[in-house]
Amino acid sequence: MISLPLFKRSLFSSWKLLLIFFALIAMYTAVIVYMYDPALAHMLNDYQQALSGFMSAMGMTGAATNLLEFMHIYLYGFIMLVFPAAFTVVLAVRFIVRCNDSGAMACLLATPNSRMKLIVTLAASMLLCITLLLGLATALGIFCGWAMFPGELDIGRYLALNGALLLLHWALCAFIFFAACVFHETKWFYLAGVGLPVLFFLFNMLGNMGGDLAWLRALSLFSLFPGASIVAGTADGLWKLAVLGGVCLLFFPLGALWFKKKDLPL
Numbered sequence: 001m002i003s004l005p006l007f008k009r010s011l012f013s014s015w016k017l018l019l020i021f022f023a024l025i026a027m028y029t030a031v032i033v034y035m036y037d038p039a040l041a042h043m044l045n046d047y048q049q050a051l052s053g054f055m056s057a058m059g060m061t062g063a064a065t066n067l068l069e070f071m072h073i074y075l076y077g078f079i080m081l082v083f084p085a086a087f088t089v090v091l092a093v094r095f096i097v098r099c100n101d102s103g104a105m106a107c108l109l110a111t112p113n114s115r116m117k118l119i120v121t122l123a124a125s126m127l128l129c130i131t132l133l134l135g136l137a138t139a140l141g142i143f144c145g146w147a148m149f150p151g152e153l154d155i156g157r158y159l160a161l162n163g164a165l166l167l168l169h170w171a172l173c174a175f176i177f178f179a180a181c182v183f184h185e186t187k188w189f190y191l192a193g194v195g196l197p198v199l200f201f202l203f204n205m206l207g208n209m210g211g212d213l214a215w216l217r218a219l220s221l222f223s224l225f226p227g228a229s230i231v232a233g234t235a236d237g238l239w240k241l242a243v244l245g246g247v248c249l250l251f252f253p254l255g256a257l258w259f260k261k262k263d264l265p266l
Contacts, residue, residue, distance in 0.1 A: 002117065002124055003113050003121045006122070006125075007121050007125055010121070014091060014094065014129050017087070017090060017091075018133055022133055022137065025084075025133075028079045029071075030140075030144050032074045032075050033067070033144040033145060033149070034148060036070045036071075036152075066154070067145055067153045067154075068154045068161070069231055071145075072227050072228070076161070076165065077208075082201065084133055085201075087129070087130065087133055088169065088172055089193065089197070091125075092126065092179075092180040092189075095125060095180075096122055096177075096181065097184075097186055115259060115260045116260050119255070119256045120256060123255070123256065126177060130169050130170070130173055134165060134166050141153075142158065157230060157231060161227055164225060164226055164227065164241060165227070167245065168224065168225045168244055170244070170248050171221060171244040171245075171251075174248045174252045174255070175247065175251050176193045177251065178254055178255035178258070179193030179255075181258045181259040181262075182262075184262075200219075200220040200222055201220065203216040203219045203220040204216075204220040204222040207220065221247070224243055224244050
């Protein structure tokens with residue numbers, strides 16, 4: 001139930017953007033894996049002590065006993081959360097919000113395709129793009145671990161970690177997609193579709209600092225990422241994955257139905 005020409009056009013229009021975000025993630029991934037070398041890792045431990053508040057807010061705390069734990073601490077508290085989320089926002093603006101503003105949506109609706117078919121196609125395009133980005137990042141992480149520290153990376157848990165990360169970003173994508181479908185004015189989309197994810201991340205940062213602010217983390221969608229549980233090899237984070245799946249199953253259909261029924265400024 002998708003429009004293949006629109007699906008291809010959406011993917012083709014976003015490949016440069018995908019490469020830009022992948023390049024950013026690749027740079028940080030390669031640097032962090034390289035710094036696993038004990039001769040360099042002490043630098044990061046010194047940063048944790050000297051900038052304890054900042055590093056806690058970024059989720060970059062804890063002692064690593066293996067490469068997977070090291071990557072989880074220094075990549076999955078900030079880089080792998082923020083960059084893919086920003087990529088998703090740009091996709092929503094490019095695929096949906098800007099189409100409404102420029103009048104391109106009117107041209108799409110003039111084709112022999114239903115509203116539902118068009119919006120499902122755009123949702124599928126967003127999901128595939130974010131999946132490709134994280135898939136490439138995962139492959140690069142495996143390659144860097146193999147090239148620099150052969151046999152050090154637990155590939156099974158690393159794949160599970162990135163699978164959970166993908167589900168988190170699908171949930172964020174669902175929320176941002178819903179906002180793009182509900183609001184046809186750009187300012188309102190940015191307020192809800194961008195403002196709330198930013199607020200989620202701020203709550204996550206403040207909660208990571210602990211103390212009286214620890215409860216704020218419970219208000220953040222990012223707190224549902226069970227990275228620590230996966231790295232530790234425990235199953236106590238499975239309920240978080242179920243909640244993330246529920247967010248996807250709720251907001252994608254709601255966004256599509258809203259788009260189908262709402263009045264568009266064509």
